[in-house]
Amino acid sequence: MTSITTSDQQLRLHDAEAAQPSPLPVLRGVGLRKRYRSGSSTLEVLRGVDMELAAGEFVAVVGQSGSGKTTLLHLLGLLDAPDGGEVYLGDTRIDTLSASRQDLVRNTQIGMVFQSYHLLPELDAVENVLAPLYVRYGVFEWLRRRSEARQEAVALLERFGLGHRLGHRPRQLSGGEMQRVAIARALIARPQLLLADEPTGNLDAASGAGILETLTELNQSDGLSIVMVTHDTAIAARAERVIKLADGCVEESPATSGRSAHASSDFHERPACAGG
Numbered sequence: 281m282t283s284i285t286t287s288d289q290q291l292r293l294h295d296a297e298a299a300q301p302s303p304l305p306v307l308r309g310v311g312l313r314k315r316y317r318s319g320s321s322t323l324e325v326l327r328g329v330d331m332e333l334a335a336g337e338f339v340a341v342v343g344q345s346g347s348g349k350t351t352l353l354h355l356l357g358l359l360d361a362p363d364g365g366e367v368y369l370g371d372t373r374i375d376t377l378s379a380s381r382q383d384l385v386r387n388t389q390i391g392m393v394f395q396s397y398h399l400l401p402e403l404d405a406v407e408n409v410l411a412p413l414y415v416r417y418g419v420f421e422w423l424r425r426r427s428e429a430r431q432e433a434v435a436l437l438e439r440f441g442l443g444h445r446l447g448h449r450p451r452q453l454s455g456g457e458m459q460r461v462a463i464a465r466a467l468i469a470r471p472q473l474l475l476a477d478e479p480t481g482n483l484d485a486a487s488g489a490g491i492l493e494t495l496t497e498l499n500q501s502d503g504l505s506i507v508m509v510t511h512d513t514a515i516a517a518r519a520e521r522v523i524k525l526a527d528g529c530v531e532e533s534p535a536t537s538g539r540s541a542h543a544s545s546d547f548h549e550r551p552a553c554a555g556g
């Protein structure tokens with residue numbers, strides 16, 4: 281019989297620990313580049329941005345106006361294609377999927393919240409929340425599931441304090457109420473990831489604080505992974521981690537002052553971000 285010494289055991293324990301794979305980030309952007317051309321000038325908005333989001337993490341993205349926050353969120357949420365780099369959801373590269381597979385990922389795995397809500401004016405609050413499911417299910421599937429789906433939509437709206445506004449259309453709702461309907465819509469498909477673009481940007485301080493409470497609770501009690509763009513440093517401070525964009529890159533040190541995207545009419549690609 282082989283005897284195992286304490287140091288052997290420790291070694292084996294270390295080996296076992298080393299063999300444990302670290303959990304995959306939910307979302308990863310690798311070397312993301314985006315440039316816009318207008319006339320003879322080219323604007324390099326992102327020059328090789330790396331970012332990742334762990335499961336259950338709440339990350340804020342900050343940076344000056346024009347620094348590329350919305351652009352980055354659109355690349356991560358497959359609303360726009362990068363000029364370089366890769367986007368992964370778990371271990372799946374998603375930016376190169378076919379358009380129909382990207383639609384499916386957007387519709388089932390990623391919830392998006394926009395600064396200007398993007399609610400459909402002719403639908404009431406419950407119908408707006410259900411809109412992604414109309415798109416996802418065919419007619420027969422929808423008829424089979426609609427009563428259960430409606431109950432879920434109502435439950436989400438009630439959770440966000442809108443039980444008394446179920447039949448209201450967007451024009452009959454306040455900004456904070458519209459944003460809560462938009463958050464409920466982003467969650468109806470039970471995504472693992474929420475991408476929110478300045479969800480408090482158009483709101484007064486009290487409504488903004490309410491939205492932030494909602495997002496914090498979703499993160500803490502439901503384990504929802506969240507990327508939230510904001511230019512409000514006080515709001516960013518509520519996130520677990522802050523990613524600052526400056527000059528087309530993730531700023532290494534929060535103390536370094538940022539510049540916004542750089543336009544050039546005589547276009548030469550600028551160096552990639554350090555480490556990107």
Ligand SMILES: Nc1ncnc2c1ncn2[C@@H]1O[C@H](COP(=O)(O)OP(=O)(O)OP(=O)(O)O)[C@@H](O)[C@H]1O
Pocket residue numbers: 316317318323325343344345346347348349350351352511541
């Ligand atoms: N479709 C487009 N065509 C040309 N330029 C664009 C386009 N979209 C964005 N830009 C430019 O890219 C830069 C980054 O825009 P983006 O919307 O990502 O900035 P942002 O950090 O979200 O700013 P804000 O805080 O004002 O929302 C801006 O200078 C903007 O003018």
Ligand SMILES: [Mg+2]
Pocket residue numbers: 349350351
């Ligand atoms: Mg923006």
